[in-house]
Amino acid sequence: xxxxxxxxxxxRVAAAPDPLWEVLLSVHLLGKREGAAVFxxxxxRARQTLAPDMRLLFSxxxxxxxxxxxxxxxxxxGDFGAAVETVLATPRRRLRGDVERLEGRPSPDLxxxxxxxxPALRLLGAAMTGYHRRTVAPYWSSIDTAxxxxxxxxxxxxxxxxxxAALAALRPFAIWQPPVxxxxxxxxxxxxxxxxxxxVLIPSFFCWRAPTTLQDPTGPQVLVYPVRHDPAWLTDDPAxxxxxxxxxxxxxxxxxxxxxxxxxxxxxxxxxxxGISPASASEHAxxxxxxxxxxxxxxxxxxxxxxxxxxxxxxxxxxxSH
Numbered sequence: 001x002x003x004x005x006x007x008x009x010x011x012r013v014a015a016a017p018d019p020l021w022e023v024l025l026s027v028h029l030l031g032k033r034e035g036a037a038v039f040x041x042x043x044x045r046a047r048q049t050l051a052p053d054m055r056l057l058f059s060x061x062x063x064x065x066x067x068x069x070x071x072x073x074x075x076x077x078g079d080f081g082a083a084v085e086t087v088l089a090t091p092r093r094r095l096r097g098d099v100e101r102l103e104g105r106p107s108p109d110l111x112x113x114x115x116x117x118x119p120a121l122r123l124l125g126a127a128m129t130g131y132h133r134r135t136v137a138p139y140w141s142s143i144d145t146a147x148x149x150x151x152x153x154x155x156x157x158x159x160x161x162x163x164x165a166a167l168a169a170l171r172p173f174a175i176w177q178p179p180v181x182x183x184x185x186x187x188x189x190x191x192x193x194x195x196x197x198x199x200v201l202i203p204s205f206f207c208w209r210a211p212t213t214l215q216d217p218t219g220p221q222v223l224v225y226p227v228r229h230d231p232a233w234l235t236d237d238p239a240x241x242x243x244x245x246x247x248x249x250x251x252x253x254x255x256x257x258x259x260x261x262x263x264x265x266x267x268x269x270x271x272x273x274x275g276i277s278p279a280s281a282s283e284h285a286x287x288x289x290x291x292x293x294x295x296x297x298x299x300x301x302x303x304x305x306x307x308x309x310x311x312x313x314x315x316x317x318x319x320x321s322h
Contacts, residue, residue, distance in 0.1 A: 001181040001221070002193045010198025011163040013154050017140075017147040018202050019080045020072045020087070021224055023132050024061050025206035030135075031063030035208045041234045042139065049134035056109050056120070057127040060102070064187075066215055068098040074200070074220035079304070080132055081269020088125050092116035101215065129272045133259065136206075137273070140261060142233045143205040150203040150227040166201070173211045173225040183223075185210035192217045203227045245314065252276060256284040257293055257307075261315055264297060264304035 029039055030046060061067040070090040076083040092115065099106055099114035112120035136143070157166040167176040175182045181199075187210065202224040211225035245254035252274070259265060259273035271281035285305050288294040293311035297304045307315075 001183075001199065001223075002191065003179045003181065003199075004194065004196060006196040007194040007198050008163045010196070011166065012198070012200055013151050013158075013166070014200060014202045015151075016078055017143050017205065018072070018076075018224075019078070019132065019136065020076055020083050021202055021204050022136050022143060022206050023057075023128060024067060024071050025204055025208075025212070025224070026136055027058060027061040027131070028063045028067070029206055029208060031058075032208075037231050038229045038233070039206075039208070042135075046135040051130060053123065054127040054131050055107075056113065056124050057131055059107060059110055060099075060113075060124075062103070065103050066101050068102065069214050069216050070094055070098050072214070074214075074222065079265050079269050080137075081129075081265050081272040084125050084128050084272055085268070087128070088121050125272065126275075130275065133255075133273055133275070137258070137261060139234075146205050146227045146229065146233070147203045154201065154203075170201075170223075170225060174223065181223075183211055183213075186213070188215075190217070192221065194221055197221055199223055201225070205229075248314075252280070253284050253288065256281060257288055257311055258315060260294065260305050260307045261312075264306045266302055266304055270305055 026046070029035065030043060030050075036043075060071060071087060073086055073090070076086045095116055096114045099110055102110070106114065109120055109123060113124060154166050154169060157169045161168075164176065164178065167174065167181055170176070170181075173183070173185060175184060192213075197220060200220070200222045202222050203226075204224050205227055207224055207226040209226065211223055213221070213223055245257065248254070249257065255274045256270060256276075259270055265273060267278050267282050267285065270285060271278045274281060274284075276284075285294055288311070289296060289305075293308055293314060295306050295308050297306050
């Protein structure tokens with residue numbers, strides 16, 4: 001990656017974990033055996049939750065080689081439901097181009113997706129939502145903690161020496177030799193001139209060993225790289241509190257509460273995460289708000305459902321203190 005002075009001035013670090021990148025890179029990990037000491041337990045649990053209707057997502061994100069860039073659009077909302085909506089709104093020309101880059105002959109579902117056909121788009125949305133709910137969202141607290149720790153480390157470098165110090169701190173995943181940032185572990189060998197676009201650094205929990213970038217060199221540029229992992233991060237089965245909540249609240253309402261554990265959600269986003277209709281999501285959210293487990297926050301024309309401290313305690317399986 002070739003930097004100009006303008007590019008250095010436009011280097012920034014993502015404000016929070018990117019749920020779309022975590023979904024994509026965790027899909028990659030499920031198809032590999034790497035990182036068994038860190039991800040072995042997660043991989044075993046995740047594989048038990050996979051469903052046949054997730055095949056389309058896996059076809060777009062093979063463990064090696066090219067994965068469809070449109071799955072991780074730049075500037076997507078942090079709310080996962082809204083981010084999925086952004087993916088599903090990808091222009092048809094982009095869908096076709098990304099699918100054509102995939103290796104192998106496309107399946108009928110992939111062919112339909114490349115044409116932007118609504119049933120295929122709905123299938124992809126359901127696959128992303130179901131996969132995220134079962135394999136990523138239950139571990140979001142660990143993901144968020146690790147990514148925020150890395151963000152704090154880079155912020156310290158920025159304060160001490162600016163963007164160049166932050167880029168130099170990316171070793172061993174990237175090597176800064178002004179004005180070029182080299183990625184020795186990246187699977188592709190190519191030159192990208194940033195040309196004033198800057199670079200967004202995205203620390204990722206499910207990124208393993210090698211950094212990754214978007215294939216398209218003409219759009220906004222990102223560098224996704226691994227955070228530091230604690231091998232003991234996976235200690236408790238996150239499904240246990242969910243079973244307790246299902247007994248207490250009922251299965252659907254417990255799923256609605258758990259659906260906002262990773263981030264606030266609109267009613268539409270809540271419905272996508274929980275796999276229910278917007279009308280049902282609205283009714284369950286109202287009941288949970290009346291119980292003090294959720295609250296509502298307005299941002300412009302959107303209303304977000306936000307987990308309260310009492311709701312968070314219930315998800316953790318601990319009683320509120322008095």
